[in-house]
Amino acid sequence: MTPKRSRLCFGRQWCDKTMSNNKNQSIIKNIEKVLNDKVSYKKGDLFHVVSSITKKNKAIKNLTNKNKTPFYVFDQQALDSSIDIFLKAFQNEISSFKAYYAIKINHHPLVVKRAVEKGMGLDVGSPREIDIAIKAGSRDIVYFSPGKTKNDLLYALKYADIITINIDSFNELEKLGTLTNRKKKKIKAGIRIHTDQYGDWKKYGIHINDLKSFFKKALEYQFIDLQGIHFHMSRNKDATFYANTIKELGTYLKNNFNSSELQKIKYVDFGGGFEVYESEGYYPYKTPQGSIIQTVNSYNGEKSTFDVPYYIRDAVKISDYAKKIGQAINLHLKPIINATYYSEPGRIICNEAMHIVLSVADVKNKNNVVLDGGVNMVGWQRFEHEYFPLINLSSPSKKETGCNMWGNLCTTWDIWGYYCYANRIREGDIIVVPNQGALTYSLAQNFIQPIPPVYKI
Numbered sequence: 238m239t240p241k242r243s244r245l246c247f248g249r250q251w252c253d254k255t256m257s258n259n260k261n262q263s264i265i266k267n268i269e270k271v272l273n274d275k276v277s278y279k280k281g282d283l284f285h286v287v288s289s290i291t292k293k294n295k296a297i298k299n300l301t302n303k304n305k306t307p308f309y310v311f312d313q314q315a316l317d318s319s320i321d322i323f324l325k326a327f328q329n330e331i332s333s334f335k336a337y338y339a340i341k342i343n344h345h346p347l348v349v350k351r352a353v354e355k356g357m358g359l360d361v362g363s364p365r366e367i368d369i370a371i372k373a374g375s376r377d378i379v380y381f382s383p384g385k386t387k388n389d390l391l392y393a394l395k396y397a398d399i400i401t402i403n404i405d406s407f408n409e410l411e412k413l414g415t416l417t418n419r420k421k422k423k424i425k426a427g428i429r430i431h432t433d434q435y436g437d438w439k440k441y442g443i444h445i446n447d448l449k450s451f452f453k454k455a456l457e458y459q460f461i462d463l464q465g466i467h468f469h470m471s472r473n474k475d476a477t478f479y480a481n482t483i484k485e486l487g488t489y490l491k492n493n494f495n496s497s498e499l500q501k502i503k504y505v506d507f508g509g510g511f512e513v514y515e516s517e518g519y520y521p522y523k524t525p526q527g528s529i530i531q532t533v534n535s536y537n538g539e540k541s542t543f544d545v546p547y548y549i550r551d552a553v554k555i556s557d558y559a560k561k562i563g564q565a566i567n568l569h570l571k572p573i574i575n576a577t578y579y580s581e582p583g584r585i586i587c588n589e590a591m592h593i594v595l596s597v598a599d600v601k602n603k604n605n606v607v608l609d610g611g612v613n614m615v616g617w618q619r620f621e622h623e624y625f626p627l628i629n630l631s632s633p634s635k636k637e638t639g640c641n642m643w644g645n646l647c648t649t650w651d652i653w654g655y656y657c658y659a660n661r662i663r664e665g666d667i668i669v670v671p672n673q674g675a676l677t678y679s680l681a682q683n684f685i686q687p688i689p690p691v692y693k694i
Contacts, residue, residue: 270540271525278524278548283515283626284635286656289315290592290628290671296694297630301667306596307610308690309678310345316590316674320355323582330563333577337379338604339509342365342583342675345691348590349373360509360581364392371396379506379579381429381467385409390416397424403467403506404428405442407454414458426455427465427506432485435477438470440634445485449493452501464501469508469581476561479507483562487569496505499574506579507562512552513588516672518624520547530561544638546656547624555585584675591674591691595653597666604640606662611644611651614689615673618650625673629659631666642668646685 290297296662297310327334338352344366350373353359358377359370370378380393381403390413393400393469404410405424428451429442443451448466455463468482483505490499521543524530534541566578593614599607612618627642637656644651653670681688 241536251440255593268529273528274526276526278521279551280545281549282637283518283549284658286516286671287626287628287633287635290669291630291633293694294630294633297592297669298667300692300694301594301596304690304692306594306667307608307614308594308689309614310592310594311345311691312592312674313347313351313691313693316348316587317353317355319586319589320352320357323555323585324356326559327563327580330559331566331578335377335504335577335579337377337579337581338586339581339583340369341679343587343589343590343677344369344679346373347691347693348587348674352586355621357586360583364389367396367400369394375399379403379581381405385412387412387416394420394424401425401427401465403465404463407447407451409445410455410458410461411449414455414461419459421460423460423462425462425464427467428452428455428463429467429469429502430486432482432571434481434678435470439607442468445489448489452494452498464503465506465579466502466504467506467579468506469506469510471510472512473510474512474551474557476508476558477563479558479562479564483507483565484569486655490570491573502574502576504577504579505566505570505574508582509582509585511558511582511585512550513585513638513675514552514554515549516588518547518549519622520624521545523622524548546639587674589672589674591678593670593673593677595668595670597662597664597668598645598666600662604622605643606640606645606657607645608653608668609645610689611646611648611683611684611686612653613646613684613686616682617675618652619677620653621650623669625654627654627657628669628671629657629662629666630669632660632662634658634660638662 239647324336324380327336335358337358339360340349341362349369353373353375358379359375360379361367361370362382367378367380374672376399378400380400383405385405393402394416402413404413426602430445430448431439431442432445452463455461466486470478521527522541527543531541570576595610597606598609601607612620637658639653639655640657640662642653642657644653
């Protein structure tokens with residue numbers, strides 16, 4: 238369902254005066270096409286998220302009785318559940334499967350160590366993250382980042398017995414090969430690829446059409462055990478990207494590698510990038526139609542109104558990802574290679590592993606409330622664009638009320654949300670921002686306010 242456009246001021250007369258040539262007339266038609274598109278967006282609410290938090294009311298309040306807000310809550314039960322669901326889904330569909338938790342999404346020791354305890358390997362992107370992984374007790378690490386320096390590679394070689402390096406380029410292959418020859422130290426490696434469907438993700442790896450020549454070049458370095466192929470793209474709302482890349486990879490290998498060369502491929506790493514099912518939303522002005530409406534109305538000094546407060550971010554269940562990826566592997570790769578399949582989940586694992594707890598610091602009026610923490614806790618103005626249900630644990634409600642829930646930073650973009658599940662809001666009330674375990678703690682910054690502590694329930 239498209240947002241309402243009743244207040245859109247986008248007059249043809251204005252367009253004709255400012256856009257008179259054919260090119261600009263084409264732009265006008267394209268804008269009108271976007272506005273008239275019948276595309277639908279997922280509506281509904283996220284009250285199930287609210288319910289999951291209110292069940293933990295007592296445990297969270299026990300923390301607030303002992304500790305000053307704001308703080309992060311580490312929710313081990315939720316983390317365990319996410320790991321179990323993920324592993325079960327893929328192990329059911331792929332006979333030889335290994336999962337590596339992506340540390341970059343949340344590097345807190347409680348999260349990383351628990352992932353290891355639950356049987357996951359770790360995916361790292363720097364020497365710093367190698368240290369985090371080793372400190373957490375990991376003995377199975379995959380390492381990828383673009384532009385690895387000589388010192389980065391030397392550091393990885395110190396732990397060559399437990400690290401697999403996914404190489405990013407021909408230059409990096411030469412750099413690593415020179416170092417391994419000098420050190421006389423063998424290391425397992427893979428090569429990251431991209432295809433024409435990748436867009437900006439072409440920043441990473443080599444084009445799939447260069448895969449044959451890369452494997453040939455690797456033969457020049459006796460201490461590099463090149464045995465894997467890696468690909469990745471983030472925020473995939475379904476399994477289409479994975480299935481398409483697996484199909485293209487299978488076709489390429491079948492047409493370009495002989496049987497002995499195929500036997501050298503021991504793993505295929507399809508990365509992570511799985512969206513979390515019905516966990517968050519986004520505001521109507523983040524849709525193509527809504528963006529145009531918001532821009533034009535803002536230009537004319539008018540407020541935009543939409544028919545829903547937010548849309549739910551579209552994604553399939555993790556079992557659906559696993560099923561479609563497993564089917565693609567069985568169809569396109571399993572007949573030609575005997576490989577183990579790696580995945581590097583991050584967001585899907587730790588999204589629900591942390592929540593943020595704040596208190597109401599000041600009630601300006603019924604429409605404006607200031608909380609005692611700011612969005613420096615998540616590192617950026619996330620909630621201007623992304624919606625998460627805010628819950629007043631001191632006075633919860635089954636319905637949301639409209640209210641600007643501001644942070645305490647000296648910026649206007651310091652907003653936690655525009656609605657709250659609350660019967661009323663008073664100074665001192667406890668407010669929870671759920672499911673803040675992914676790309677929040679790791680991006681947090683000491684901007685005006687310090688980064689708060691983490692407590693476990």
